[in-house]
Every structure is written in structure tokens, then in C-alpha cells.
Amino acid sequence: MFYQILQKIPFRDAYFPEERKKQTFPKKNYLFLLITLSSAITFQAVAQKVTLLQILEEGKQNYPFLKAKQAEIKGAESRVKSVKTDYLPSFIVQDQYTFSTGNSVNGAFLPNEGSALSPSGGIRTENIYKGTFGSFTTAMVDWKVFNFGKVNANVKAAQADINRTQADYENELFQHQVRIVDAYLVLLINQKLVEAQRQNLERALVFKQVTDAAVESGMRPGVDSSLAGAEFAKARLLLLESRRAEKVQRLRLSELSGHLEDSIQVDTMRFYSQLPVTVNSENTFLKNPALLFSQSQIDASYVRSQAVRKSFLPSISLTAAGWGRGSGVSNTDNSYRTDFGSGVNYQVYNYLFGLSTRWNLTSILKVRNDYKAEQFQVERFKEIFNTQKIQLDRQSREAQMQLELSLEQAKLTPIQLEAAHTAFNQAEARYESGLTDLFTLAQSVTTLNRAEVDSFITNGNVWRALLMKAAASGDLSLFLNQLK
Numbered sequence: 001m002f003y004q005i006l007q008k009i010p011f012r013d014a015y016f017p018e019e020r021k022k023q024t025f026p027k028k029n030y031l032f033l034l035i036t037l038s039s040a041i042t043f044q045a046v047a048q049k050v051t052l053l054q055i056l057e058e059g060k061q062n063y064p065f066l067k068a069k070q071a072e073i074k075g076a077e078s079r080v081k082s083v084k085t086d087y088l089p090s091f092i093v094q095d096q097y098t099f100s101t102g103n104s105v106n107g108a109f110l111p112n113e114g115s116a117l118s119p120s121g122g123i124r125t126e127n128i129y130k131g132t133f134g135s136f137t138t139a140m141v142d143w144k145v146f147n148f149g150k151v152n153a154n155v156k157a158a159q160a161d162i163n164r165t166q167a168d169y170e171n172e173l174f175q176h177q178v179r180i181v182d183a184y185l186v187l188l189i190n191q192k193l194v195e196a197q198r199q200n201l202e203r204a205l206v207f208k209q210v211t212d213a214a215v216e217s218g219m220r221p222g223v224d225s226s227l228a229g230a231e232f233a234k235a236r237l238l239l240l241e242s243r244r245a246e247k248v249q250r251l252r253l254s255e256l257s258g259h260l261e262d263s264i265q266v267d268t269m270r271f272y273s274q275l276p277v278t279v280n281s282e283n284t285f286l287k288n289p290a291l292l293f294s295q296s297q298i299d300a301s302y303v304r305s306q307a308v309r310k311s312f313l314p315s316i317s318l319t320a321a322g323w324g325r326g327s328g329v330s331n332t333d334n335s336y337r338t339d340f341g342s343g344v345n346y347q348v349y350n351y352l353f354g355l356s357t358r359w360n361l362t363s364i365l366k367v368r369n370d371y372k373a374e375q376f377q378v379e380r381f382k383e384i385f386n387t388q389k390i391q392l393d394r395q396s397r398e399a400q401m402q403l404e405l406s407l408e409q410a411k412l413t414p415i416q417l418e419a420a421h422t423a424f425n426q427a428e429a430r431y432e433s434g435l436t437d438l439f440t441l442a443q444s445v446t447t448l449n450r451a452e453v454d455s456f457i458t459n460g461n462v463w464r465a466l467l468m469k470a471a472a473s474g475d476l477s478l479f480l481n482q483l484k
Contacts, residue, residue, distance in 0.1 A: 059177065106123065145316060145318050175289075189460035190242065200449040211225055272456075409458045
């Protein structure tokens with residue numbers, strides 16, 4: 001469910017790869033690197049920052065897939081209006097002008113598929129092939145005044161489809177908001193990792209310069225310069241990797257907002273100034289939009305099955321009609337007139353009133369099978385509902401456990417960071433006094449960098465664990481209320 005929405009939480013090992021091959025970094029690139037870092041900092045400071053709530057609103061208003069779901073709702077609403085027109089009587093008018101012969105014999109006939117040719121005409125021993133003009137105008141009302149609830153069933157099915165499309169939209173909106181919040185948090189983590197790797201690079205640059213000066217003066221062996229160069233190169237690679245991840249995450253977040261851009265800047269808000277408190281929400285997953293959507297599918301399928309079952313029932317219609325007919329053959333002396341005016345003038349008029357019943361008895365075979373098919377669909381959606389219910393129950397409990405453990409980890413990282421700072425300061429002092437080698441100092445730098453990265457990731461993971469809890473519960477306010 002929502003685990004497919006959230007990104008994989010970044011692991012510390014991704015920022016501390018195995019030892020790379022030692023390499024030196026040309027001094028002429030120092031100035032270029034510092035200028036690049038300074039430009040990046042200046043650009044970030046100038047760019048306008050947006051808050052999480054602003055991103056959520058932009059995503060809701062602009063994301064194309066959500067607009068597609070809204071269009072589906074409007075389409076379902078139009079279908080309800082269309083079905084309701086079945087309550088109205090059908091009123092059909094037609095007017096035709098023809099040029100034909102009028103030969104006929106007694107006897108019945110079957111109409112051609114889709115067309116019925118009128119056999120009316122004079123009955124004679126010989127055929128007269130002289131054509132005449134004719135006219136025929138009709139107006140007919142057919143009103144199904146009683147249909148045993150068939151129209152009501154169709155209207156209910158259409159209204160149930162509106163509820164289904166609305167629940168589908170609400171579910172997709174919720175899942176999309178969860179994706180936005182997660183992308184926002186991951187971007188904040190990546191920003192902090194860039195900051196940590198930038199500080200690490202600055203330390204490596206200072207050590208590189210100090211070590212090179214000590215080697216040139218003969219106070220340190222030449223191998224120290226090589227080691228310092230390798231550590232500097234590794235620090236630069238880590239910074240480049242963290243910046244790459246940050247830029248990718250900016251694109252992902254801007255995509256979810258509906259406006260693709262690679263310069264979006266986000267506000268850290270309270271995510272790094274405080275930690276959330278634990279939230280106990282028992283069985284709130286029952287209101288999860290995913291479950292509500294599954295329930296709406298069950299309801300819509302059941303109502304459709306009832307509409308299918310009632311489609312077998314008959315209809316009783318009130319019928320009224322009136323018509324007039326003209327012909328070039330006179331109804332008084334059977335004379336032929338070939339001019340158009342004689343054919344279009346009406347010679348006879350008729351009307352009709354009646355009550356008719358239509359019932360296709362053999363359709364019961366098709367209706368019965370269609371009804372069974374819809375019943376199986378109802379069972380299918382019920383089992384999907386039960387599956388999602390079990391998954392959300394498990395995910396809710398797991399998210400609560402993740403939140404509690406993440407909070408415990410976040411309480412330990414300041415201790416780790418303070419110890420790493422102390423170890424680094426001691427190693428730096430011992431190295432400057434000649435009591436230890438550069439390898440030991442490099443280890444303390446790596447430990448400090450790891451502690452800084454851990455502090456940022458752990459803090460971010462607490463908020464992501466809370467997001468997981470809110471996603472499983474189906475209530476994003478459990479997360480957003482912590483920011484007020």
C-alpha cells in the first residue's frame with residue numbers, strides 16, 4: 001500500500017563507500033571548487049522558498065492525473081442525468097417525401113433488416129411502373145409509464161458510480177499528498193547531507209593544505225600528502241554524489257507539484273528544530289481512503305447487479321400517434337398524377353391511442369448469466385477489501401513501531417555527534433603535535449562525517465515514520481498537526 005508510495009529511506013552506507021583508489025587533486029581546482037560552492041550557497045539564499053502546505057496545494061490543483069480523476073467524476077455525473085431521461089416519454093416526429101410505384105398484392109411479409117418497405121398500393125392484374133410522388137408525416141409518443149423499477153435501478157447504479165469515482169479521486173489525492181510529503185522530507189534530508197559533505201570537504205581542504213605545507217617543510221613524510229589528497233578527493237566525490245541526489249529529488253518534488261523545475265527551494269519549517277511526539281491511533285485505518293474506495297466498488301457492483309436483474313422485467317407503455325399521408329394516386333378515382341404538388345398534399349389523416357406491454361421472455365437466459373457475473377464481481381471486490389484491511393492493519397502497527405524506534409535513535413544521535421566531535425578535536429591536536437599519524441586523523445574525520453550524516457538522516461526518518469503512520473491511518477492531519 002503506502003510503502004509503495006514512500007521512497008526508500010537513504011542508508012548511511014550510501015554516503016560512505018569503500019576506500020577508493022588514492023588520487024591527488026590539482027591545486028588549480030581549489031579556487032574553482034570554492035567559487036562553485038559559494039555560487040550554490042548564494043543561489044539557494046536568493047531563491048524563494050516554499051512550504052509543505054504550499055506544495056500540497058499546488059499538487060492538488062495542478063497535477064494532471066488528479067485533474068483526470070476530476071473529469072471522471074464529472075463524466076459520472078453526466079451519466080446520471082442521461083439515465084434519468086428514461087423517465088421521460090419518447091417523442092418522435094418524421095416527415096418524408098418519396099417517388100415510387102404503387103403495385104401491391106395481398107399477403108404478409110417480413111421487413112428487411114433495418115428497413116420496412118410499405119406494401120400499400122393498388123391491387124391490379126397488371127403492374128403499373130409509372131412513379132408518383134408521395135408524402136408521409138408522423139408524430140408518436142411512447143411513454144413507459146410502468147417499468148417495475150428498471151429505470152430506478154439504473155439511476156441508482158449511475159449514482160453509485162458517482163460515489164465510486166469520488167472515492168477513487170479522494171484515494172488518489174490522499175496517496176498523492178503522501179508522495180509529496182515524503183518527497184519533501186527526502187529533499188530536506190538531501191539538503192542536509194549536502195551541507196554535511198560541504199563541511200567535510202572544507203575540513204579535508206584545510207588538512208590537505210596544512211599537510212602539504214608540513215611535507216614541503218620536511219616535518220611530515222611524503223606519504224601524508226598522498227593520503228591527504230586521497231581523503232580530499234573522496235570528500236569531493238561524496239559532495240558531488242549528495243548534490244546529485246539533491247537535484248534528482250528537487251525534480252521529483254516539482255513533478256509532484258505539477259510544475260517541473262529543477263530550482264525549487266523548500267523551507268525546513270520545524271522539521272529540524274523539533275521532533276514529533278508519538279501518536280496512538282487505534283483502528284483509524286478503517287477510514288483510510290483506500291478502504292473507502294474498495295467499499296464504494298463493492299456498493300457500485302452490487303447496485304449494478306440489481307439493475308441487471310430487473311432488466312428482465314416487462315415495460316408497460318402508453319402510446320399515442322398521429323399521421324397524415326399524401327400520394328400522387330388519387331383515393332377517389334385511382335388516377336395517377338406525376339407532379340410533385342399532387343403527391344405532397346395530404347389525402348388522409350389518422351390518429352392512434354393505446355397501451356402496450358413489451359416483454360422479451362427469452363432474455364432471461366442472458367440476464368441470469370449477466371447477474372451472476374456481477375455477483376462474482378461483488379465477491380471479488382469484497383475479497384480485495386478484506387486484503388487491504390489486513391495490509392493496512394499490519395502497516396499501521398509496523399508504522400507505530402517504526403516511529404517509536406526512530407525517536408529512540410534520534411535521541412542517541414546527539415550523543416554520537418558530540419563524541420565524534422571530541423574524538424576529532426583530540427586527533428587533530430595529537431596530529432599537530434606529532435603524536436599520531438594522518439591515518440588516525442582521517443579515521444576521526446570519517447567518524448565525524450558519519451555522525452553528522454546520521455544525525456540528519458535519523459531526524460528525517462522520525463518524520464518519515466510519522467508520515468508512514470499517517471498514511472496507514474488514512475489521516476494526513478496526524479502528520480500536519482505536528483507542524484503547527
